Amino acid sequence: MVSLAGGMPNIADLPREAIGAAISKLIAENGVQAMQYGSGQGEPFMRDKITEVMAEEQIAAHADDIVITCGSQQGLDLVTRVFCDPGDVILAEAPSYVGALGTFHANQCEVVHVAMDEHGIVPQMLRHAVHTLRAAGRKVKFLYTIPNFQNPTGVSQTLERRRELVALAHEVDLLILEDNPYGLLTLDEQPLPALRALDAEKVVYLGSFSKTFAPGFRVGWVLAPHAVREKLVLTQESATLCPPVFSQFAIAKYLDEFDWRGQILVFRDMYRARRDAMLEALPEHMPAGSQWTHPRGGFFVWLTLPEGLDSQAMLPRAVTARVAYTPGTAFYADGLGSRNMRLSFCFPTPERIIEGVKRLGEVIKAELVTRATFGIDVTPAQPIRRDLTVGPAPDVN
C-alpha cells in the first residue's frame, strides 16, 4: 500500500542518537524541574525560544503573549472555547483542515466556507460572507485561515493577498485565526511574512513544532493580544493544569543545542524531492480532465477528478489497487468536495510517491472506462450553495 492519505511528517532524518543523549543529560541535570508540574501558560524559557522561531516569519512578539498548548490542535480548541458559543459562525477556506472543522463542530459552531483562488481566500467573497451572515443576524466570530501551503489545497496567500486580508479584518471588524504549521517548510522561496507579522491587533496566531521538529512531544502555541491571552491561560489551566512540561524542556534543549535552522533546511530538501516527484508523476499518469494544485511548500496537493467521478466512492477500489488518499468531502463542512482528493507527499519516499500516483492514475482511468461503458454517473448529487461556498478549484493545472 502507498498511502498518500496521511499528514505525518517524515522525522526519520532527525539526529536521534544525539537528541537521546541530550535528553538523558537534561533528566540527570534538570529532571526534578522537567518532570514536575509547570506553568499553565507554558515555561518562560520555552516561550522565549518561540519568539525566535516566529522571527523567522517576521513576527515580532513578546514571550508574555504566548500560551503553550498540547499541539496546535489544542490551540484551535482553546481559541474556539474562549470566543465561541453554540450556534456561532466561523469562516474558513473552501476547503479547510479537517481537524479544525472537527473542533469547530465539537464546540457546536457552524462553519461557512469562503471561496479561494490561486492566491488563497478571496477578499471580496469574505466581505460578502461577513455582510450576508451579519445581515441574517448571525454572529461571525473569526476567520480561520492557513496562509501558507494550505491544508488540504497546498495554496499560499501572496503578500498582496495577505495585506488585503488584514485590511479587510479592520474594515469589517473581524478576527483572524492564523494557523501556520507549514510556513517554514517553504520549498521554492524564502518565507513570506505571516499575517500576524502584518497586524498584531486582529490576528491570533497558532504555531507548532510538529512539522519543524516532531509531533510526538505535542507542543504548539497561541500568540494572542493580551486580553485574549489571559483568557486562554485560564482555559488551559482548567483543561490540563499545564501543557506537557517535559516536552517543553526537551524541545528547548533541542533548540538550544542543535542547529534547528539547519535541520529545517534538511527537511526542505527532503520534502522538495517528494513534492517534485509527485508533480512530475501527475501529468504522466492522470487522465485528461484531471486538475491539481502546484504547492510551493508544505505537504499537500489537491486533485480535482474528471467530471462525473466521486473520490469517496472510488476509495475502496483505490485501496484494492494499493493506493490511499483522503477524499475531498473530509475538508468541507457542507458536503462538497466529492470530485476532489488530497494527496500527501510528506511521508512516502519519492519512489513510492511515483508508484502511488501511477496506481492512482490507473484507478481513475478504470473509473472513466466503467462510466463510459455503463453510462453510470458515479457522482452523487451535490448540494448547491453557490452563494458563499463555491469558488473555482484553486490553482488548477
Next chain:
Amino acid sequence: MVSLAGGMPNIADLPREAIGAAISKLIAENGVQAMQYGSGQGEPFMRDKITEVMAEEQIAAHADDIVITCGSQQGLDLVTRVFCDPGDVILAEAPSYVGALGTFHANQCEVVHVAMDEHGIVPQMLRHAVHTLRAAGRKVKFLYTIPNFQNPTGVSQTLERRRELVALAHEVDLLILEDNPYGLLTLDEQPLPALRALDAEKVVYLGSFSKTFAPGFRVGWVLAPHAVREKLVLTQESATLCPPVFSQFAIAKYLDEFDWRGQILVFRDMYRARRDAMLEALPEHMPAGSQWTHPRGGFFVWLTLPEGLDSQAMLPRAVTARVAYTPGTAFYADGLGSRNMRLSFCFPTPERIIEGVKRLGEVIKAELVTRATFGIDVTPAQPIRRDLTVGPAPDVN
C-alpha cells in the same frame, strides 16, 4: 518561607540518571514512533500497562475502555464536556478539589456540595441532594468524588461507605466520577478497592501517573463504559489530536524497566515521615479550638481554625511569618470554608514541616490575641446554606 500550600509531589528520589539512560535508549531505538503522531485514544501498550496499575486497586478493566489524557485534569475536562450542558449540576464533596471546581465552572456547570463525615461523603445527604435538585427541575449529571485521601481533607471512604455509594448510584440512577490520584500512596494499610472495582456500570474512573511517577509528562487516563469511551475519544481528538505520545513511550519504558511498585513503596515511606511530622507537630503548636484531620495517605491535612478566625484574612500575616497554606474557601464553590485551610505535607522535608507548623501556630495564636484584645470578629459573615452543603468538619481532632 515554608510552603504548606502546594500539591506538588516530591520526585527528587526518582532514579533520574537511570531514567535518563532508558529514555535515551528509547529515542535511539524507537524514536521515529515515540516522536510521531499517535492514537487519539492513547497508545495500546500504554493502555495495557495501565490495566496493570489499576489492578493494584482491584480494578479489572480492558485496555480498550481506557482513554489517555494530558494529565487527569484533562480527564475531568473531557468527561465534563461529554456529559454536561451549561446550567447542569455536578455534585461534589464539601469541600472538593479546586482544580475540578475550576473545570466545572469553566464548562458553566453549577457545583452543589454534599456534606462529608469522617468516612467520606454522607450517603443520606447525597440522596437528599439528588432528590431535592431533581424535584426543582435541575439536571444532576454526576457525583464527583475522591474516595482516597481526598483533596483537600485527606479523608478516605471506608469499604462500607464505598459499597453504600455504589448502591446509591444505582438506586437514584446517578453516575459517579471517581478521581483517584492518591490511592496508591496509602501510608497505613493496603489500598482499598476503588469504587470502579465495586461497580463497572455507574463509575467513570480517573487515574494519573502524576503522584506515583511524575507529573511533568502529563499522562493520566479515563476508564469508562464503552459508549462513554467512544465519545471521550472523539472529544480528545478534537481537543488535541492525540495525548502526549513521547510521554506515553517514556512512562511505558519506566513501567517496563524499573521496579515501579518498589518505587511507590519508597514514596510511601517518604510521605509517611512527612505526614507523621505534621501530625506530631500540630497538637504541639495549635491553640485550643483548632481541629484537623488525620489522613492515612495522600498529601493533605484539613485544619479548622478556632471560632472567629478567617484563614483568607490571616494569610498575609502568615506569609510575613514565612509560612504559606491554601485558604479553605478555594475548595468550595459557594463561599464557605473561611475557617479552614489545607496543609500539604507532600513537598517540604519533615524538618521544614515542623518549622512551618510552629510558625503557623504562632500566627494563629497572635490572631486570637488580637481578637481578644480588640474584640474584633475577624471572620466575615458566611453564607448560610444548611440544606445541602453544610456538614460537620470531617474527621475532627
